[in-house]
Amino acid sequence: MVKKKTILDFYEMKRRKDKVAWITAYDFPTASFAEQAGMDMILVGDSLGMVVLGYDGTIPVTMDDCISHCQAVRRGAPNTYVIGDMPFGSYQTSNEDAVKNACRFLKEADVDAIKLEGGRRVMDKIKSISEAGIVVFGHIGLTPQSSGQLGGFKAQGRTVDSARELIKDAIAVEEAGALALLLEAVPPEVSEFISKRLTIPVYSIGAGLPCDGQLIICGDMLGQFQAFTPKFVKRYANVADVIINAFKEYIDDVKNERFPDDGHVYNIKDSMEEFEVLFKEFE
Numbered sequence: 001m002v003k004k005k006t007i008l009d010f011y012e013m014k015r016r017k018d019k020v021a022w023i024t025a026y027d028f029p030t031a032s033f034a035e036q037a038g039m040d041m042i043l044v045g046d047s048l049g050m051v052v053l054g055y056d057g058t059i060p061v062t063m064d065d066c067i068s069h070c071q072a073v074r075r076g077a078p079n080t081y082v083i084g085d086m087p088f089g090s091y092q093t094s095n096e097d098a099v100k101n102a103c104r105f106l107k108e109a110d111v112d113a114i115k116l117e118g119g120r121r122v123m124d125k126i127k128s129i130s131e132a133g134i135v136v137f138g139h140i141g142l143t144p145q146s147s148g149q150l151g152g153f154k155a156q157g158r159t160v161d162s163a164r165e166l167i168k169d170a171i172a173v174e175e176a177g178a179l180a181l182l183l184e185a186v187p188p189e190v191s192e193f194i195s196k197r198l199t200i201p202v203y204s205i206g207a208g209l210p211c212d213g214q215l216i217i218c219g220d221m222l223g224q225f226q227a228f229t230p231k232f233v234k235r236y237a238n239v240a241d242v243i244i245n246a247f248k249e250y251i252d253d254v255k256n257e258r259f260p261d262d263g264h265v266y267n268i269k270d271s272m273e274e275f276e277v278l279f280k281e282f283e
C-alpha cells in the first residue's frame with residue numbers, strides 16, 4: 001500500500017518535474033479503481049451534475065450532492081488525496097458561507113483540500129478558507145460556474161488581452177493563499193508562462209503539457225459521457241459500448257430463456273417427490 005500523499009508531496013513533485021496525474025471520480029467503485037491504478041489525486045468535481053446526475057450544467061449542484069459523492073469517493077479511495085469541488089452558491093455569497101461550506105467538506109467527507117472557481121473576484125474567499133487552515137486549489141480559465149458570463153464553455157487566454165486577465169488572476173490566486181492552481185481550456189503558451197511565474201503547482205485540464213500535472217473527467221476518458229466531448233479529451237476506453245452491448249445481450253438472453261441457466265439458480269434440499277407432496281396440499 002502506497003502512503004497517502006500530502007500537499008508537500010505535490011510541491012516536491014513540481015520541483016522534481018514529476019507530473020501529477022488526476023481524474024475526477026464521483027462514486028465508490030471509480031474511486032477504488034483510481035486508487036488501485038495509482039492515481040496521484042482525485043477531484044470530486046461539481047461536473048458530477050453533468051456526468052452522473054444528467055443536468056446540462058453545474059449550476060444546480062448542491063452542497064449535499066457534493067458531500068454525498070465525496071463521502072463515497074473517500075470510502076473507495078481511503079489512501080488517495082481527494083479534493084472537494086465547491087458548488088455554485090456555496091462560496092460566492094460571503095466569506096463566512098465560503099468558510100462554513102469548506103469546513104463541511106473536511107468534517108463530513110474527510111477531503112484533503114477544496115477547489116473553487118475564479119481569480120481576483122474570489123481572492124477574499126480563498127484567503128478566508130486558507131486562514132481556516134484548509135488547503136485551497138484555485139481554478140481559472142474556463143470556469144463552468146460562470147459560463148453565462150463567458151458566453152458558454154469557451155477556452156480562455158487565446159488573445160493577448162484575455163491572457164493578461166488570466167495572468168493577473170493566476171497571480172491573485174497565489175497571493176490569496178491557494179496552494180495549487182488548475183487552468184482549464186487555456187493555450188499551452190499561456191499555461192507555460194503561468195506555471196513558471198507561480199511558485200505553487202499549476203495543473204491542467206485542457207491547458208497543455210507545460211503544467212505540473214493533468215486532470216481529465218473520468219466520464220470523458222472512459223467514454224461514458226455522451227452529451228459532448230471537449231477538444232482536450234483523450235479517450236482511453238469506450239465504456240458506453242461495453243455497457244450497452246452487455247445490456248443488449250442480457251435482454252436477448254431473457255427474451256429467449258437462456259438466462260437464468262442451471263448455474264444461476266438454487267438447488268432444492270429435499271427430494272422432488274417430497275416437494276410434489278407439498279404442492280398437492282395447496283392445490
Ligand SMILES: Nc1nc(=O)c2c([nH]1)NC[C@@H]1CN(c3ccc(C(=O)N[C@@H](CCC(=O)O)C(=O)O)cc3)CN21
Nearest residue numbers: 047050051144153154155217219220225229230231232
Ligand atoms: N463531461 C464533462 N467534461 C468536461 O470537461 C466538463 C464537464 N463535463 N462539465 C463542466 C465543464 C465544461 N467543460 C467543457 C465543455 C465544453 C467544451 C467544449 O466543447 N469546447 C469546445 C469549444 C471551445 C471554445 O469555443 O472555445 C471545444 O472544441 O473544445 C470544453 C469544456 C469542461 N467541463
Ligand SMILES: CC(C)C(=O)C(=O)O
Nearest residue numbers: 024045046047085205
Ligand atoms: C472541469 C473540472 C476542472 C471541474 O471543476 C469539475 O470536474 O467539476
Ligand SMILES: [Mg+2]
Nearest residue numbers: 045046047085
Ligand atoms: Mg468543477
